[in-house]
Amino acid sequence: MANQKEKLFSDFPPISTDEWMAKITADLKGADFEKKLVWRTNEGFKVNPFYRSENTEGMAATASLPGEFPYVRGTKKDNDWYTRQDICVNDFKAANAKALDILNKGITSLGFNIDGDDVSAENIKTLLNGIHPEAVELNFSTCYRKSLELTKILVEYIKGTGADIMQCFGSVNYDPFKPLLKKGRDAEGWVEKAAEIVKAAAPLPRFRVLAVNAHTTSDGGAYIYQELGYALANGNQILSALVETGLDATLVAKKIKFNFGIGGNYFMEIAKFRAARWLWAEIVDAYKPTCNHECPNKAGDGTCRCAAKIYAHAQTSTFNKTVYDAHVNLLRTQTEAMSATIAGINSLTVRPFDETYKTPDDFSERIARNQQLLLKEECHFDKITDPSSGSYYIENLTKSIAEQAWKLFLETDEKGFYEALKANIIQTAVKASADNRFKALATRREILLGTNQFPNFTEKASSKIVEKEACGCGCGKDAPYMPLPTDRLGTAFEEMRLATETHGAPTVFMLTIGNLGMRLARAQFSSNFFACAGYKIIDNLGFETVEAGVKAAREKNADIIVLCSSDDEYATLAPEAYKLIEGKEQFVVAGAPACMEELKAQGIEHFVNVKSNVLETLRMFNAKLGIN
Structure with a gap:
């Protein structure tokens, strides 16, 4: 049969690109090829209507395997990922009970959001009671000012359990630039604080404690190349600054975790994660990190290639989610989850469809969990590594996004990510992109189903909107600098429609x-x-x-x-x-x-x-x- 198939295809004569173009030009009947068929993306490059094998010649991914530097095809040889659910911790016993419950329902990664004033050894002991740190990825987020204390508590707690620390995976979401990004407050002294937390976390080699929260730009309305370009500049600012303090580049690189958002541009998002692995590997490799132990993953000059592996968490975007026709959010989060898992992320959070208008309930959290489990158990997405490899289209998207993101990275890195934030350069650029998308939505050049196109005529939403419970840190409201924008894409339409309901x-x-x-x-x-x-x-x-x-x-x-x-x-x-x-x-x-x-x-x-x-x-x- 195999020979017959090969013979079947060999019966067709090869068609050159020139021949295809001649046919397309004839069918266009005088219409301009560029204007009619070439897509001019928001990312700053053009996408052709078709690609061929010649368009992938010389690309990095075509000559490498999953797990091989520069990791375009993945940092690991399998495509399994941690299925994560976040828990807002207001009551530590209740949060512990919820965590134990969802661990029996398919969750393999827990995210705990803790108010800074509640960080204590006793509370963490209560929270993690019955949860074995070797069996689940543990992630923690708290107030910027309490992250170091939380890290020290976790180190002592996990060591005290007698667990094999090399089998304990997790993170503390310490973002050195969170005050600037979220609150518009200066992050002065961030280098010293970041160095302290790296040293404190050193006894837990598999815990990453320096967060690059790229999802904040994605949720603010940034384009894909901006999210990636600024994330790389953010990560490199942290890495270079801490290396300058005398910390080992290998140690620092292995403590950085990237938290990306996932937008609705399906193929672009797949390409984004592939480009992220590639570019971050090149950045880290430039520091020539060294292995402190015997490792098979070394370059010829002894450079540690493991340090160059990006650790990427992904979470579905909030920017494109809606209050009206909210069940459409399920379709959005599902395609976003597919993009991220096909692309080979390390862990994933699918946000509940109803979180735009209330605190998610048991039903919406269950659906969000099952969206990931279905991709594993029924679609077998975890069985094939980098299935998009070799796709002429996705390989070219990966290259194009990498080029645009790298250009932005170089521009930002020259000034310094921290200085660019203080100059409001990054916030202004993200706001400009968001404003462009708001305008595109208003004129229907961008469609948000159920909001600016094909709305549910009879739907009423005011009665279902409930003020959400506060979760995590809420301190600091002053903003001498410009924070990132937070409005969702459909906010203006929703406010208008809610006014109609009221009237x-x-x-x-x-x-x-x-x-x-x-x-x-x-x-x-x-x-x-x-x-x-x-x-x-x-x-x-x-x-x-x-x-x-x-x-x-x-x-x-x-x-x-x-x-x-x-x-x-x-x-x-x-x-x-x-x-x-x-x-x-x-x-x-x-x-x-x-x-x-x-x-x-x-x-x-x-x-x-x-x-x-x-x-x-x-x-x-x-x-x-x-x-x-």
């Missing part, structure tokens, strides 16, 4: 008349358009006359009447409707007819079409209708 939804009536195909298409478009603000929509099959349509609209107490017809018919139908309405209701024409300027000259103001700014238009109608 009471106005009624939008579709006055459909004339050409059947055009009136139905434009009624559907306009219904979706106005439903994004939570308006009550009344659609219709069609009216014989404009007068009959206006009469029917008034019988339904319409606040807005939308004329839906064809461009040719608007020249006569729109002025007729406008005169009958007499300004008693808001009048809108669906589309952008050629006679638009003539209609505007007659006093018709409002048109909705694919070029409309959905958010600004709906805000304008809210203002006219007295909705604040």
Whole structure:
């Protein structure tokens, strides 16, 4: 059979790229190839409509195996990952009981978020009672000022259990730049503090205590190359500063953990994690870290290649999650989890779908756990390492993202990540990207299903929004520097729709008349358009006359009447409707007819079409209708 298959494919003559291009050019019938088929990404590079084997020649991944430097294909030979769930610790006994419960439900990694004032040896003993440190990855996050104390407590506790410390994996989420990134406060003295925590954690060689929280830029609206480029600059700033204090480069590199976000750009995210392994390996390798013991993973000059392995945790993004139609968040987190696990991360947190509007409950946490377990137990994602290797498309995405991220890394590293934060360079760049995405959402160049496109017309969300419990550190509100932005992508649309709920939804009536195909298409478009603000929509099959349509609209107490017809018919139908309405209701024409300027000259103001700014238009109608 194998020989027959080979013969089958050999029967087809090879086709050159020039021949493919000639065929595509002919099919385009004069249209510009670049404008029609080449995708201009937000990441600063172009993506072609097709790739071939010649596009992957000479690439690093094509000549390496998983577990081999520079680790494009993975830092390990298998694709297993820690399935992590985070627990907000307000009651230590309750948190311990919850941890023991979920360990029996498939979780292999625990994340504990602890308030700084609650950090004590007794509380940690209570929290970890019955949890064997060799059997589960243990991760801790607390206040910046208490991370060192927590690290010392953990070292003593784990040593006291008699566990084999070489089998104990985990982390303390000590982010030297957290005050600047999250609160806008200076992180002065961070080098000394970071050095102390590395020394304190040295007895636990498998615990990583220096965090590069790249997910904060992802959740702030950064593009993928920005998240990666700034993460590399962050990690290198920590590594170089601590090496300068006299710490061993190998020790420091093995104490750094990268916490990435995962956005909704499926293939780009796969490429991002592959590029991250590659670039971080090159950065660490430049320090020539040395092995202090016999290790088979050495370069010819004795450089420790294990130190160059990135440790990457991934968590699903908050930026693209929504309050309305929140079950769509399940689809978003699932594809994000697939991106990360296909790419070969070390551990993963799938955030519950309902955390945008309340504290997650048992049901949503269970679903989030099972999303990962399904990828392992039913989809077998943990059985194949780097399945995307050799894909002409993903290999080229990996290379392109690596190039853009490396360029940004060099620019940021030249100034210094810390100095760039104090100069608000990074925060300003992330905010600019977020603002661009907000604008793209408002004009529907970026789609958020259920928010700016195809909303659930009848959904009410105000009753389900519950103030969430505080979790972790909440100290320090002063902000002499600019913190990273925190608004979600759909926040502005949600605030507008919640205002509509509070006020009471106005009624939008579709006055459909004339050409059947055009009136139905434009009624559907306009219904979706106005439903994004939570308006009550009344659609219709069609009216014989404009007068009959206006009469029917008034019988339904319409606040807005939308004329839906064809461009040719608007020249006569729109002025007729406008005169009958007499300004008693808001009048809108669906589309952008050629006679638009003539209609505007007659006093018709409002048109909705694919070029409309959905958010600004709906805000304008809210203002006219007295909705604040």
